[in-house]
Amino acid sequence: MTSQVSSQAEQADGALVGEQRKPAGDKDVRRLDRVIIRFAGDSGDGMQLTGDRFTSETASFGNDLSTLPNFPAEIRAPAGTLPGVSSFQLHFADHDILTPGDAPNVLVAMNPAALKANIGDVPRGAEVIVNTDEFSKRAMQKVGYATSPLEDGSLDGYSVHPVPLTTLTVEALKDFDLSRKDAGRSKNMFALGLLSWMYHRPTEGTEKFLRAKFAKRPEIAAANIAAFHAGWNFGETTEDFAVSYEVAPASQAFATGTYRNISGNLALSYGLIAAGKQADLPLYLGSYPITPASDILHELSKHKNFGVRTFQAEDEIAGIGAALGAAFGGSLAVTTTSGPGVALKSETIGLAVSLELPLLIVDIQRGGPSTGLPTKTEQADLLQAMYGRNGEAPVPIVAPKTPADCFDAALEAARIAVTYRTPVFLLSDGYLANGSEPWRIPEVDELPDLRVQFASGTNHTEADGTEVFWPYKRDPQTLARPWAIPGTPGLEHRIGGIEKQDGTGNISYDPANHDFMVRTRQAKVDGIAVPDLEVDDAGGDADTLVLGWGSTYGPITAAVRRLRTAGESVAQAHLRHLNPFPRNLGEVLARYDKVVIPEMNLGQLATLIRAKYLVDAVSYNQVNGMPFKAEQLATALKEAIDG
Numbered sequence: 001m002t003s004q005v006s007s008q009a010e011q012a013d014g015a016l017v018g019e020q021r022k023p024a025g026d027k028d029v030r031r032l033d034r035v036i037i038r039f040a041g042d043s044g045d046g047m048q049l050t051g052d053r054f055t056s057e058t059a060s061f062g063n064d065l066s067t068l069p070n071f072p073a074e075i076r077a078p079a080g081t082l083p084g085v086s087s088f089q090l091h092f093a094d095h096d097i098l099t100p101g102d103a104p105n106v107l108v109a110m111n112p113a114a115l116k117a118n119i120g121d122v123p124r125g126a127e128v129i130v131n132t133d134e135f136s137k138r139a140m141q142k143v144g145y146a147t148s149p150l151e152d153g154s155l156d157g158y159s160v161h162p163v164p165l166t167t168l169t170v171e172a173l174k175d176f177d178l179s180r181k182d183a184g185r186s187k188n189m190f191a192l193g194l195l196s197w198m199y200h201r202p203t204e205g206t207e208k209f210l211r212a213k214f215a216k217r218p219e220i221a222a223a224n225i226a227a228f229h230a231g232w233n234f235g236e237t238t239e240d241f242a243v244s245y246e247v248a249p250a251s252q253a254f255a256t257g258t259y260r261n262i263s264g265n266l267a268l269s270y271g272l273i274a275a276g277k278q279a280d281l282p283l284y285l286g287s288y289p290i291t292p293a294s295d296i297l298h299e300l301s302k303h304k305n306f307g308v309r310t311f312q313a314e315d316e317i318a319g320i321g322a323a324l325g326a327a328f329g330g331s332l333a334v335t336t337t338s339g340p341g342v343a344l345k346s347e348t349i350g351l352a353v354s355l356e357l358p359l360l361i362v363d364i365q366r367g368g369p370s371t372g373l374p375t376k377t378e379q380a381d382l383l384q385a386m387y388g389r390n391g392e393a394p395v396p397i398v399a400p401k402t403p404a405d406c407f408d409a410a411l412e413a414a415r416i417a418v419t420y421r422t423p424v425f426l427l428s429d430g431y432l433a434n435g436s437e438p439w440r441i442p443e444v445d446e447l448p449d450l451r452v453q454f455a456s457g458t459n460h461t462e463a464d465g466t467e468v469f470w471p472y473k474r475d476p477q478t479l480a481r482p483w484a485i486p487g488t489p490g491l492e493h494r495i496g497g498i499e500k501q502d503g504t505g506n507i508s509y510d511p512a513n514h515d516f517m518v519r520t521r522q523a524k525v526d527g528i529a530v531p532d533l534e535v536d537d538a539g540g541d542a543d544t545l546v547l548g549w550g551s552t553y554g555p556i557t558a559a560v561r562r563l564r565t566a567g568e569s570v571a572q573a574h575l576r577h578l579n580p581f582p583r584n585l586g587e588v589l590a591r592y593d594k595v596v597i598p599e600m601n602l603g604q605l606a607t608l609i610r611a612k613y614l615v616d617a618v619s620y621n622q623v624n625g626m627p628f629k630a631e632q633l634a635t636a637l638k639e640a641i642d643g
Helices: 047-061 112-121 137-142 165-172 180-184 187-198 204-213 218-237 264-279 294-300 316-328 339-355 382-387 405-420 430-434 511-526 550-565 585-590 604-613 630-642
Strands: 002-005 018-021 028-032 034-042 064-070 085-093 106-109 127-131 159-163 243-247 257-263 283-287 308-312 332-337 359-365 423-429 436-440 544-549 571-575 577-579 594-599 618-621
Touching: 034 047, 034 112, 034 187, 034 243, 047 064, 047 085, 047 187, 047 204, 047 257, 064 430, 085 112, 106 112, 106 187, 112 127, 112 137, 127 187, 165 180, 165 187, 165 218, 187 204, 187 218, 187 243, 204 218, 257 264, 264 283, 264 294, 264 332, 264 359, 264 405, 264 423, 264 430, 283 294, 283 316, 294 308, 308 316, 316 332, 316 339, 316 359, 332 339, 332 405, 339 359, 339 382, 339 423, 359 405, 359 430, 382 423, 382 577, 382 604, 405 423, 423 430, 423 550, 430 550, 544 550, 544 585, 544 604, 544 630, 550 571, 550 594, 550 630, 585 604, 594 604, 594 630, 618 630
Parallel strands: 028 243, 034 106, 106 127, 127 159, 283 308, 283 332, 332 359, 359 423, 544 571, 544 594, 594 618
Antiparallel strands: 002 257, 018 028, 034 085, 064 085, 064 436, 257 436
16 A cells, blocks of 8 residues: 655654544544554464454555554464464554554454453453353363353453453354354454444445455455454444544654655665665575575565566575575576574675675564574574674674664665675564564665676686786775686686685685685675664664664664653664674664663674773663553663663
């Protein structure tokens, strides 16, 4: 979905404010500045689809938004169990927002497991919509309810709406030739229709989506659309929902342009395609499917018309091996994976360092170690990206900060790779990959020119006057070696993992040459041109700097806004480039008495900062598979400021 919005304004993630008015009908309409909704149910209940459709309609309406999909690692977890609960949280507003929200204002619980798994996050007074059809004695006992929470008073502090979603859906579809079980599967569309009525969401996009999704089974499309309409009509007619809500478009939240809702993995895929076109190189992906990176492989495989070639290899090692071969052959080469795959790819990454060829290693980080938490987020691969190879094998590291920023980060990683002839790590994570937000579609002339010159002839004159090609003769500014396409006459040269002689590229075991080559490869990475670190220090008098990287940007910024609204003076800076660091980072750190570094790991960036700059940075760490909450982070930062 795309929408046109204009101008720019910045507001804090504040509390809900409302204005009530009377519509043309009998029900009141309350205007809100923001809402947080969470859909929750079994992994087979279609909660991700429901949330995605509500998000798409919200994006087309023009709200700012941020999402948090959360699902089990198992392909089909046991039905009705706590580990099998799948949820989708959406925060949308009439102003600039940064996170999916700390706590839902509305919880839609499709069964007892969904209620029990999520009610702890719901504040008192919030609305809870419960599918009463699923609250059988057996289903409640399965998740530890001795008595029904709908009857024992445990939900008295909430505004509970008991709705027999399954029964109502089956009744709405009685004229369709469907079994009760098949009809009941459309209950997520009934719930979507109800919520769409409650928040005045558009409906045309969902109807069009359902017709396209079930184009080969039009009767199923019609049934889902009927369930969707039934949910809308139920909200309109039932006395249990006396109020509906409006959240105006975020008309002042963004710069002028055309926007669409986009997830991090989709934005990253588009960024890679754009990088290939801007470099005028074929894009080659060598990959092995792994959560949460597989969507990039799926997306890139759709775009052969842009010169994209995708190869699903038999394992992680084959995937990166093929990608490195494509880089040698003159392609913009990419391999995608998550933490366990990086471990398997480490030897070939070291080979790419030795060969000095451009290669993008996209790591969508997840909870570890080993298989860990495949569907949960973490940013604990930083030290692996920095040091996880044998020998001195420096690799630049770039990290996006939001789902939409994954597009720009992909272009930046490609710029470094092709300019400096080096593998580059792009560190995203599961929160960014699956989350979504509005993205301004850039004009083509706004994109960087990434075109490169391949070696085309000799570049060195021997003492006897002979013209030869030296594959390791370097550009004096970038220290990049020539990129020679194999098969070019006169440019034959040796490749492999054994140390090369400076200039000639011949095998060398000379100690002095090895020392020189190691230091030169390090100097090449250290010399990469990256922008200076920008500091947001509104008053210029802050004593505390909050330093972040990657997906912590949203929660940190929301927390800093809350502190400033409360009268605190605090500065904020966020790192995109983690190797090399911006050249002014040391000077920035020295300006503040305290440096706090929130991370979804046990302090990996803090370790690097302490080691390089001798700054006694304070770590604030979380490794529970979920992103920081803004209020939690604001409390921790306030304690650090006062401590």
